[in-house]
Amino acid sequence: MxxxxxxxxxxxxxxxxxxxxxxxxxxxxxxxxxxxxxxxxxxxxxxxxxxxxxxxxxxxxxxxxxxxxxxxxxxxxxxxxxxxxxxxxxxxxxxxxxxxxxxxxxxxxxxxxxxxxxxxxxxxxxxxxxxVPASNMKLLTASAALRVLGPDRRFSTRVVAGPTPGSVVLTGGGDVLLGAGESDPGAVLGRAGLATLARATVRALKDGAGGTGAGTGTIRVLLDDSLFSGPPLSPAWSPEDVAAGEMAPLYPLALNSARFDPAKTTGPRPQDAAMTAAATFAARLTDAAKAAGLSVAPGVARIAPGASPEPASAKVLAEVQSATVGEQVDLMLRTSDNYLAEVMGRMTARGTGRPGSGKDAIAAVLQQVRDMGVPTGALRAADVSGLALANQVxxxxxxxxxxxxxxxxxxxxxxxxxxxxxxxxxxxxxxxxxxxxxxxxxxxxxxxxxxxxxxxxxxxxxxxxxxxxxxxxxxxxxxxxxxxxxxxxxxxxxxxxxxxxx
Structure with a gap:
């Protein structure tokens, strides 16, 4: 032109x-x-x-x-x-x-x-x-997250000592923008990297941290993705939209906002984003362990609800932190990512003391909108991303x-x-x-x-x-x-x- x-x-x-x-x-x-x-x-x-x-x-x-x-x-x-x-x-x-x-x-x-x-x-x-507001619904979610969590809050993905000797537990803390490689301090997507987490885990095990008994033997990887409650998919979402990748089952940890490839933001998403992330972590852990003379058992087991060590008593072996909530909100608004918006809603609910289901996310967002002084009498919310046609704003x-x-x-x-x-x-x-x-x-x-x-x-x-x-x-x-x-x-x-x- x-x-x-x-x-x-x-x-x-x-x-x-x-x-x-x-x-x-x-x-x-x-x-x-x-x-x-x-x-x-x-x-x-x-x-x-x-x-x-x-x-x-x-x-x-x-x-x-x-x-x-x-x-x-x-x-x-x-x-x-x-x-x-x-x-x-x-x-x-x-x-x-x-x-x-x-x-x-x-x-x-x-x-x-x-x-x-x-x-x-x-x-x-x-x-x-x-x-029906479509993705303008994300404006309400953004404001609620910033009010409850604050723009400087970060989410932690941790590896803690497991319930049995030789086991470690990958624990989701709300970061669904994990990267598969090294942590990138200048990024939002990939700010926390699973390769970095794996190397830090091996160092802790070699040092005998947590009394896991894995410092000289085989490591078994477990997954704790119990931070959220309730169904991972809302009945308000069209199955066709889910199949097309507009949404996927929600978990408190995921790679690339539940995308197979960070460079591709369209198309189907993983249907078990937490297990996909855990399998990637296990692969990175295998690489790091081999160099240290350790081995990793094949496969990842999802830990039963309540079987994970209590957060207050769990020995943290390694940890990586997400980009700030402010940075994640910016990414959510700029790219209109439905998955990230729904996770941000559930983390907002957790921040208010609610369990973290989809319904809790809706309740938490609407409460914050009311507290901002916005009348909500005729407002109806079926989700916090705007994908649902039942929203009314x-x-x-x-x-x-x-x-x-x-x-x-x-x-x-x-x-x-x-x-x-x-x-x-x-x-x-x-x-x-x-x-x-x-x-x-x-x-x-x-x-x-x-x-x-x-x-x-x-x-x-x-x-x-x-x-x-x-x-x-x-x-x-x-x-x-x-x-x-x-x-x-x-x-x-x-x-x-x-x-x-x-």
């Missing part, structure tokens, strides 16, 4: 945008997440003090940067934005959105746009109507959650902001915002996508042309499958990015 410009001649079209991805994205991330703790409304999201004619030109914060932003410059490292930018006039904004937010075929769109600082509603189309509830993340008082929620896909650049929005009608939003709109057969949704935030932070949610239900309705959402979000509607 050859370079071109927008009608105003001042903005890069999609071809040019892809040439400056790294530069622009780093600048956007600094603006999005460098928020001062304790500030009720993030300074960068309130807009600059600019004359009204500014909307006729491309403002500095929407231009391609000449240099990388330097963290720590300005109040909280956020540059020139202030709280006096003009708020869009609702009628002017609605006139534009009514021209773009149209279905292609059957179904309807609901939607809402709010000023993030004040909560003022600038556009409302049946925003309180409960609808309104566009207003979704924007309430996004607004809490962007400008609420609970600064733990700020950790989710960087995980929102960036239009035309990252995650599930990487290949969108590439046509002339939506290019104005490329690099500027940050939003969580949602897609089911007859459902699409887009909820997120954007700083408009006048420097005002807007939060929005557009939800389509009953749509004609295979139609171009995603383009309608992208055009509508692009309207917000380019709006000088005051």
């Amino acid at each position: 050859k370079p071109s410009t927008s009608p105003a001649g001042t903005r890069p079209a999609p071809g040019r945008l892809r040439g400056i991805v790294a530069l622009l994205l780093q600048t956007l991330l600094v603006v999005a997440v460098a928020l001062p703790a304790g500030v009720v409304i993030a300074p960068a999201f309130l807009g600059p003090d600019r004359p009204s004619k500014a909307s006729q030109e491309t403002p500095p914060w929407q231009q391609v940067p000449a240099t990388l932003s330097a963290p720590g410059t300005g109040p909280g490292g956020l540059g020139p934005l202030a709280g006096t930018a003009p708020v869009p006039v609702g009628a002017a904004l609605a006139a534009r959105l009514n021209g773009t937010l149209k279905t292609d075929g059957g179904g309807t769109f609901t939607g809402i746009v709010q000023d993030a600082a004040t909560g003022q509603v600038l556009f409302n189309r049946a925003a309180d109507q409960a609808r 309104s566009a207003r509830q979704l924007t309430d959650v996004v607004r809490a993340m962007a400008s609420g008082t609970d600064t733990r929620l700020r950790a989710a902001l960087a995980g929102f896909p960036v239009a035309g650049l990252t995650g599930t929005l990487e290949d969108r915002y590439t046509d002339a009608a939506s290019a104005a939003g490329a690099g500027l709109v940050r939003a969580k996508t949602g897609t089911l057969n007859t459902v699409i949704a887009l909820s997120g935030y954007v700083v408009d042309a006048d420097g005002r932070l807007l939060v929005f949610s557009f939800v389509g239900n009953g749509l004609t499958p295979g139609s171009a309705n995603k383009a309608a959402l992208d055009r509508s979000a692009a309207v917000l990015a380019g709006c000088g509607c005051h």
Whole structure:
């Protein structure tokens, strides 16, 4: 695609945008997440003090940067934005959105746009109507996990001394992003590696740790995946979706978010992700043990519930830790991984003292949403990933959650902001915002996508042309499958990015 410009001649079209991805994205991330703790409304999201004619030109914060932003410059490292930018006039904004937010075929769109600082509603189309939200449900799960677990929490995968001499127990602690090789401190997927865990286990055994009796003999590997309770699959999920790999039975440890290959994020998943991880660990342990003059018995046995040593008394032989909850939430939102979302929901339930079933995950997430001040009277949840068609959430509830993340008082929620896909650049929005009608939003709109057969949704935030932070949610239900309705959402979000509607 050859370079071109927008009608105003001042903005890069999609071809040019892809040439400056790294530069622009780093600048956007600094603006999005460098928020001062304790500030009720993030300074960068309130807009600059600019004359009204500014909307006729491309403002500095929407231009391609000449240099990388330097963290720590300005109040909280956020540059020139202030709280006096003009708020869009609702009628002017609605006139534009009514021209773009149209279905292609059957179904309807609901939607809402709010000023993030004040909560003022600038556009409302049946925003309180409960609808199937698809993966926008993950916004609720993300906020609940950050509130309960905290953005800095990590999950541990441990090997403990087993109940019989010579046995060791691989114990799942909620990390389903394990890697098969060495731990990678710079990664989220693969931050904890089973090869590293295996080598550490052999060292402990050679040193005689735990009195396992395996320091000079044969090691027997057991698996404890009892952290979660209840059925590993929800009856609310379509068997066809499970077979296609949208979901798999849930366990508290897995490789690659229950994928066979970390490079392939589609297609069928392992149906026993915990045992798959345990078999990989046993293979790595066999390699490490051989070099140390030890041997590993073939096969892995799943330990009976209650047969594993009590956590308080179990001798830990080795341990690896996951990426932080904040990093995992970012990955969950960026890639829209259903499996990771459901595990995060169950870990949130465990964090509140619940047993950790699918129902517990739903209860824990909804309780946190209520505690955030979001009314949940008409909200119905059948899962916490958004795969179930029985979920019912309104566009207003979704924007309430996004607004809490962007400008609420609970600064733990700020950790989710960087995980929102960036239009035309990252995650599930990487290949969108590439046509002339939506290019104005490329690099500027940050939003969580949602897609089911007859459902699409887009909820997120954007700083408009006048420097005002807007939060929005557009939800389509009953749509004609295979139609171009995603383009309608992208055009509508692009309207917000380019709006000088005051």
